[in-house]
Amino acid sequence: MNSHVNLERRRQAIYGWLLLTPAAILLSIFAFYPSIATLWSSLFSRNTRRRPSEYVGGENYTDLFADPTFWLVVKNNLLYAGVTIPVSIAIALAMALWANSKISARGFVRTAYFTPTVLPMIAAANLWLFFYTPGLGVLDQIGGLFGLPSVNWLGQPETALWAIIIVTIWKEAGFFMIFYLAALQTIPEDLKEAADIEGASRWTYTRRIVLPLLMPTTLFIMVNALINSVKLIDHLFILTKGGPSDASKLILYYIWEMAFAFFDAPHAAAMTIMVLLVLGIVAAIQFFYIDKRTHYQ
Amino acid sequence: MSNRIDTIGAVLLAVIWVSPLLFAVWAAFHSTSDAVNFTLLSPWTLDNFRTAWAGAPWFQYFINTFLLVTTVLIGQFILTTLAGFAFAKLEFPGKDFVFILVLMQLFILPEVLIVENYAMVSRLGLFDTILGVGMPYMASAFGIFLMRQAFKSVPIELHEAARIEGCGLLGILWRVYVPLAKPTYLAYALVSVSTHWNNFLWPLIVTNSPETRPLTVGLSIFGAPENGVDISVISAATLMSVAPLLIAFLLFQRQFVQAFLRAGIK
Numbered sequence A: 001m002n003s004h005v006n007l008e009r010r011r012q013a014i015y016g017w018l019l020l021t022p023a024a025i026l027l028s029i030f031a032f033y034p035s036i037a038t039l040w041s042s043l044f045s046r047n048t049r050r051r052p053s054e055y056v057g058g059e060n061y062t063d064l065f066a067d068p069t070f071w072l073v074v075k076n077n078l079l080y081a082g083v084t085i086p087v088s089i090a091i092a093l094a095m096a097l098w099a100n101s102k103i104s105a106r107g108f109v110r111t112a113y114f115t116p117t118v119l120p121m122i123a124a125a126n127l128w129l130f131f132y133t134p135g136l137g138v139l140d141q142i143g144g145l146f147g148l149p150s151v152n153w154l155g156q157p158e159t160a161l162w163a164i165i166i167v168t169i170w171k172e173a174g175f176f177m178i179f180y181l182a183a184l185q186t187i188p189e190d191l192k193e194a195a196d197i198e199g200a201s202r203w204t205y206t207r208r209i210v211l212p213l214l215m216p217t218t219l220f221i222m223v224n225a226l227i228n229s230v231k232l233i234d235h236l237f238i239l240t241k242g243g244p245s246d247a248s249k250l251i252l253y254y255i256w257e258m259a260f261a262f263f264d265a266p267h268a269a270a271m272t273i274m275v276l277l278v279l280g281i282v283a284a285i286q287f288f289y290i291d292k293r294t295h296y297q
Numbered sequence B: 001m002s003n004r005i006d007t008i009g010a011v012l013l014a015v016i017w018v019s020p021l022l023f024a025v026w027a028a029f030h031s032t033s034d035a036v037n038f039t040l041l042s043p044w045t046l047d048n049f050r051t052a053w054a055g056a057p058w059f060q061y062f063i064n065t066f067l068l069v070t071t072v073l074i075g076q077f078i079l080t081t082l083a084g085f086a087f088a089k090l091e092f093p094g095k096d097f098v099f100i101l102v103l104m105q106l107f108i109l110p111e112v113l114i115v116e117n118y119a120m121v122s123r124l125g126l127f128d129t130i131l132g133v134g135m136p137y138m139a140s141a142f143g144i145f146l147m148r149q150a151f152k153s154v155p156i157e158l159h160e161a162a163r164i165e166g167c168g169l170l171g172i173l174w175r176v177y178v179p180l181a182k183p184t185y186l187a188y189a190l191v192s193v194s195t196h197w198n199n200f201l202w203p204l205i206v207t208n209s210p211e212t213r214p215l216t217v218g219l220s221i222f223g224a225p226e227n228g229v230d231i232s233v234i235s236a237a238t239l240m241s242v243a244p245l246l247i248a249f250l251l252f253q254r255q256f257v258q259a260f261l262r263a264g265i266k
Helices: A002-041 A059-065 A069-101 A107-118 A121-132 A136-144 A155-185 A190-197 A202-213 A213-229 A234-239 A251-260 A265-294 B002-029 B032-035 B047-054 B058-091 B094-104 B116-121 B130-137 B140-154 B156-164 B170-178 B182-198 B201-206 B215-222 B232-252 B253-265
Strands: none
Touching: A002 A265, A002 B058, A002 B094, A002 B116, A002 B130, A059 A265, A059 B130, A069 A107, A069 A155, A069 A213, A069 A251, A069 B002, A069 B094, A107 A155, A107 B002, A107 B232, A107 B253, A121 A136, A121 A155, A121 A234, A121 B002, A121 B182, A121 B215, A121 B232, A155 A213, A155 A234, A155 B002, A155 B047, A155 B253, A202 A213, A213 A251, A213 A265, A234 B215, A251 A265, A251 B116, A251 B201, A265 B116, B002 B032, B002 B047, B002 B232, B032 B232, B047 B232, B047 B253, B058 B140, B058 B170, B058 B182, B058 B215, B058 B232, B116 B130, B116 B201, B130 B201, B140 B182, B156 B170, B170 B182, B182 B215, B182 B232, B182 B253, B201 B215, B215 B232, B232 B253
């Protein structure tokens, strides 16, 4: 009997590892090895024809810290995250409350909110180009009706990043809406009835009952929005290319530019490591803090 | 009263939200000057689509995108089914440790590792191939996690029954687990296809010729300001390249929304 159990255990172990092998190989090739290789190459100097690559320790990092463009890009990305995350969450919440309420045209409203989610960022950027183009664009024409001067939204440092931010919010709010919508539908009807009997206003009901019940969903969306604030940069390629004078450049775009336009892989690697560190901290927070809080759902 | 205010607010926001798409439709079907001057009664035209279609190898791009999303999906289905099953139903030493490694990949975004992944793809001789574009996404940690959850909910009695009937482990996986997880596969397929149909940065880096370039990269090259393409033609090209996915979404809206939800919440 005992040997039979042992045999079964060994069989499972062999099968388990065999089934995992294909995924493990690809994960190693395209996630784990590249992470370590990035760390490694961030410690070496650039390989040029005149000077071969050599170990330089933290020099690439100190270079970046001394580079004003790097700090500008970090600042841009912080602003990008700091605005897109709360605003798109707030809009998503409003959308969900509306899409869940008993209004006419609910079907149209839901579709309209969600549609940007299925469009590529590149296409979204093209659509918005029609809004932002100076002189001919929709925004300028609307402004023109009120006698406002033409504004080059994408071409001036004060507005370029904001134009990018708006496209991002437009793209992701509808996606976040569906998670709120799903959560709203799990709130029992009798809570609303009880609140009505108690004479609570709709605002009180929303603030004291609905919002606390949506808290786990909000945290989940927040993590996603945070990741998006690193990841969503495709529209930069169409709208601003990070300009003018780096005013709308974000970190991932700068990494791409460093590696594939300036051919400076070591500095790109150093930046990648910093981004991975930030993502790692987010992961740790989610793992130890948020997961515990969402279990009471 | 408050209901009416709600309706107005909701519809107003909805109109704002679709307006970029509506303006693109307007621009695509009118001559550039009519489009930007908003000549409301101006004639509709298909010229922009003809110009756009002639301006780039769109048919090839469509084929490439189609091949790309299919390759990725098939790879993901195979890899995540095997790994998800191992994590859900088998006991073996090192399982928990490997599972944590897999979860870590959720935060190591493939987008961030572009430099080293590019080096790896070149080393494997896959630069400028569709397989090279798709491969980094096949062992998706997210998919493994999703399949693990789906397989976990399958009652063990079915597993035992199939085993008594003389089914091997892979036979049980194929005949019992895979059919029962169909809704999860469908959800995963919708999320995966729309993600990779829309993906841009990685394909931009790994492709270098019209024979491999997907729609998004083709569209970005076509719309580059250096090419001096006007807004009506860009709108036409944009609509063309989003049409299949957009139409599929409008037809199967409920399934799409359910899919994104299922994929997100589990």
